[in-house]
Amino acid sequence: MSQEPSPDRLELYTRVLQNEGEVKARLVVNPVLPEEEAIFELINALQEALRPVTPDAAFKARLRGHLMDSAQREQNFRLLRIPATEKRIRLPWIAASAAVLGATATLAGAYAVWRWNAGRQAA
Amino acid sequence: MSDAALVRLAKEDSEAFGELYERYVDKIYNYIYYRVSDQAEAEDLTARTFFRALRKIDSYEDRGLPFSAWLYRIAHNLVANWHRSNSRRKSVQLDELMAATSGESNPGAIIEQQEMHAMLIEAIRKLPEDRQQLIILKFVERLPNAQIGQIMGRSESSIKSLYHRTLKSLRSDLRKRQP
Numbered sequence: 001m002s003q004e005p006s007p008d009r010l011e012l013y014t015r016v017l018q019n020e021g022e023v024k025a026r027l028v029v030n031p032v033l034p035e036e037e038a039i040f041e042l043i044n045a046l047q048e049a050l051r052p053v054t055p056d057a058a059f060k061a062r063l064r065g066h067l068m069d070s071a072q073r074e075q076n077f078r079l080l081r082i083p084a085t086e087k088r089i090r091l092p093w094i095a096a097s098a099a100v101l102g103a104t105a106t107l108a109g110a111y112a113v114w115r116w117n118a119g120r121q122a123a
Numbered sequence: 124m125s126d127a128a129l130v131r132l133a134k135e136d137s138e139a140f141g142e143l144y145e146r147y148v149d150k151i152y153n154y155i156y157y158r159v160s161d162q163a164e165a166e167d168l169t170a171r172t173f174f175r176a177l178r179k180i181d182s183y184e185d186r187g188l189p190f191s192a193w194l195y196r197i198a199h200n201l202v203a204n205w206h207r208s209n210s211r212r213k214s215v216q217l218d219e220l221m222a223a224t225s226g227e228s229n230p231g232a233i234i235e236q237q238e239m240h241a242m243l244i245e246a247i248r249k250l251p252e253d254r255q256q257l258i259i260l261k262f263v264e265r266l267p268n269a270q271i272g273q274i275m276g277r278s279e280s281s282i283k284s285l286y287h288r289t290l291k292s293l294r295s296d297l298r299k300r301q302p
Binding site: 004005006007008010011014018038039042043045046047048049050051052053054055056059060063064066067068070071072074075 | 135136137138140141144145148149152153156157162165166169170173174177236239240243244258259261262263264265268283284286287290291293294297
């Protein structure tokens with residue numbers, strides 16, 4: 001007969017260990033089969049090794065400040081009906097229009113300079 | 124106030140997003156910290172997770188998936204990208220991780236415990252990505268299987284059997300490592 005621990009017993013042991021400690025966890029799975037012992041020990045070791053850590057308080061406060069500033073900016077854009085930063089960048093027709101306007105202005109400027117030079121030379 | 128109500132508010136009110144941030148920053152940081160084992164990288168990826176959440180919150184729709192699961196998925200994707208672009212492994216970071224989490228006060232016991240924990244964490248790192256994610260969500264975040272399933276996009280029973288297989292594989296790996 002296989003003595004492999006069942007998924008249900010592993011779940012039960014883990015849940016009780018996390019909520020009520022090892023003594024209670026041992027009680028609820030009693031009797032422990034020899035093959036189960038090593039796995040329950042492993043669960044205890046995982047519980048011990050993987051403790052929650054606390055992020056640095058200054059980091060948390062700084063990040064909150066940046067997020068709030070950013071959220072406020074996005075809200076202001078929405079109130080002014082201006083697309084938010086990302087959307088503005090992503091709207092390709094705006095970028096294309098700006099490029100066309102820029103190119104037209106450059107050409108018009110170059111043409112004006114050329115006309116002015118040509119007029120001076122003719123004079 | 125429930126997460127769902129806060130999320131609705133957060134689409135218009137930055138303070139509501141601030142409240143969601145306060146609720147989840149420690150959990151997301153922990154999840155990332157144990158996946159990357161480096162404080163500075165964990166801070167950077169935590170910041171990216173929340174900035175991405177802020178940008179995408181307008182398009183977030185409550186379809187039965189808790190807000191926390193949505194946040195964990197963002198964090199998970201960022202961590203996966205980070206691992207893809209950082210194939211190097213720094214053993215010094217493991218020492219840092221051990222120092223941050225050790226609860227012992229006796230120096231001899233600390234060394235012994237740290238060696239054992241280091242071996243365990245090395246074994247966890249060798250696991251496939253989904254198994255690492257499961258172990259962190261279960262032991263660091265202490266989430267129930269139903270919630271882990273929502274985060275990982277699997278059923279509760281599939282999480283239970285994945286946990287079973289993960290423990291067996293860890294036990295077998297640790298047996299090989301022990302002298």
